[in-house]
Amino acid sequence: MTPLLDRVAIWAGTKPDAAAYTFVDYLADPGGPTVVCTWGEVHRRSIRLAQRLRRVVAPGDRVAVLAPSGLDYVLAMYASWYAGAIAVPLFAPGLPGHTERLAATYADCDPAGVVTVAAHAADVHDFVAGRAAVLVADADDEPDTGWRPGSVGRDDVAYLQYSSGSTRAPAGVEITHGNLTANVTQLCETLTGNRPHFTGVNWLPLFHDMGLLASVAVPMRAGTDAVLFDPAAFLMQPVRWLRLLSGRPDAYTAAPNFAYDYCLRRLEEGDLDGLDLSGVFLWLNGAEPVRAATLDRFTTQLAPAGLAPRAMCPAYGLAEATVYVAGHGIDHPPRKVAFDRDRLAAGRAVRATADSDRSVLVSCGPPAGQRVAVVDPESGSTLPDGRVGEIWVNGPNVTRRYWRRDDPGLFGDLGGYRWLRTGDLGTLVGGELYVTGRLKDLLIVAGRNHYPQDVEETVREAAPALGRTAAFAVLIDGEERAVVVAERSRSRLDVEWQPTEIVRAVRQAVWRRHDLALHDLVLAEPGAVPRTTSGKVSRTGCRARYLAGTWQRAASDA
Structure with a gap:
């Protein structure tokens, strides 16, 4: 299997003038001016940047990319690999709500080099404060010395993918060149049908695993092109996403479930006029639980623009598996199954009858070039x-x-082989994977992971008058929302109880540190938060009481 990086030289040699990456810069001009980088330019400019990197980093050193999404971000990733370094896809300082996360992640990866762009160079220099060499990617003044990169080994680490959820203890997933090549191959063979040409249109941040694979890595394997634009431009006008997809004969895109709902909420009368989405063969929906109601609404509302239901593709994956684990192939309408809610809660996926309460789950399809097992987390035995x-x-x-x-x-361990424990709960039915929940209470809100213990610590730091705390997610109008329950501390009754100030401080701290808006904050009396038999806070118990509406509040979050 040819490593992805080796393919770039092939495309540069066989089709140097073909478009590789196009960036639509809505932030510079709402009209959307475009900048195109051909395969020849990608190869040439990446080598020049790699030459500069080699003066300040050694093979195996980390190179942090502190830049906004764009062509220079893509080139920085390529150049890091050409230089034999480990890329660390991050973001420019100043991104709202991400300051502490960036500082913690930067310290953990300890880079020898940093790549940014001229517009952010001053902020990056201030942030780095002399701890690493800073290179500006768009200062393309390096002459070609004739140096060419060698091949990478499949066991060499290509990049560190940091979880988007934890700021206290950042965890960088080591993704080797072998992992990357294998996963992109699995994705392309399953989801594109190995089409000879197709175009990706994506706005996902390039420091997210799905954005990096869909926008950067897929074109590397296939020699096709990708059209990118900034996530902020999507949030301002999500119809831009649809307009860039319109009229393309073979196009694909990828986004978390919340983005499909957000796009629909922001559509205005006339936005779909003149759009032709019939050429979009793949709308990948992943990175968070896929909702049947979202699929139904999106296909119904965009049907007048030619969207084909069979192009909707629910998928499952996680960073520890590079990104992609399971998904239906092309031309396969989403499968939605109504299971008996009570029996599903008891651990058995049984189809609902006419008179039973039901939970509608969306199939994430069969595993793609890998093996998936459903295992009893206590005994470690495989379940049927x-x-x-x-x-x-x-x-x-x-x-x-x-x-x-x-x-x-x-x-x-299963059968003497090492298997990744995902922490997610699910079941296999007819060879297809259905995800039912999260074993480890991970919060996934608006496409981002949040570890509850991190949020809980932030709450306690923001309000010393609070004691036991539980953070969990609830489903509100088809979307996961974050809720915190916190009791007044018995040991800090001397601290003045100011509920209004506590609510303000907690909400502000959680937003600032985690980029997470709380749906609700329940302030309870001392001793009200339920605990397990071992004395730990029971998040499950807190969530159940919240859904039942039985919390007696010590103060109202108004």
Whole structure:
């Protein structure tokens, strides 16, 4: 299997003038001026930047990319690999709500080099403060010395993918060149049908795993092109996403479930006029739970623009498996199954009858070039089809470890082989994967992961008068929302109880540190938060009481 990086030279040699990456800069001009980078330019400019990097980094050193999404971001990733370094896709300082996360992640990866762009160079220099060499990607004044990169090894680490959720203890997933090549191959063979040409249109941040794979890596394998634009431009006018997809004969895109709902909410009368989405063969929906109602609304509202229901593709994946684990192939309408809610809660996926309460789950399809098992998380034994357990994954796309961190719970043993323990709950029915929940209480809100213990610590730091705290997610109008329950501390009754100020401080701290808006904050009396038999806070119990509406509030979050 040819490493992805080696393919770039092939495309540069066989079709140097063909478009590789196009960036539509709505932030510079609402009209959307475009900048095109051909395969020849990608190869040439990446080599020049790699030459500069080699003066300040050694093979195996980390190179942090502190820049906004754009062509220079793509070139920085390529150049890091050409230089034999480990790329760390991050973002420019100053991104709202991400300051502490960036500082913690930067310290964890400890880069020898940093790549940014001229517009952010001053801020990056201030942030780095002399700890690493800073290179400006768009200062393309390096002469060609004739140096050419060698081949990379499949076991060499290509990049560190940091979780979007944890700021206290950042975990960088080591993705090797072998992992990357394997996963992009799995994705392309399953989801594109190995079309000879297709165009990706994406706005996802390039420091997110799905954005990096869909926008950067897929074109590397296929020699096709991608059209990119900034996430902020999508948030301002999501119809731009649809307009860039319109009229393309073979196009694909990818986004989390919340983005499809957000796009629909922001559509205005006349936005669909003149749009032709019939050429979009793949709308990948992943990175968070896929909602049946979202699929129905999106296909119904965009049907007048030619959207084909069979092009909607629910998928499952996670950073520890590079990104992609399971998904239906092309031309396969989403499968939605109504299961008996009570029996599903008891661990058995049984189809609902006419008189039973039901939970409608969306199939994420069969595993793609890898193995998936559903395992009893307590005994470690494999469960049969139709039983709910922890999802385990085994394949060439699975990471070896976290960067500089031992996590004995990351892997389990099945038949003498090492399997990734995802922490997600699900079931296999007819060879297809249905995800039912999260074993480890991970919050996934608006496409981002948040570890509850991190949020809980932030709450307690923001309000010393609070004691036991639980953070969890609830489903509101088809979307996961974050809720915090916190009791007044018995040991800090001397601290003045000011509920209004506590609510303000907690909401502000959680937003600033985690970029997370709380749907609700319940302030309870001392001792009200339920605990397990071992004395730990029961998030499950807190969530159940919240859904039942039985919390007696010590103060109102108004």
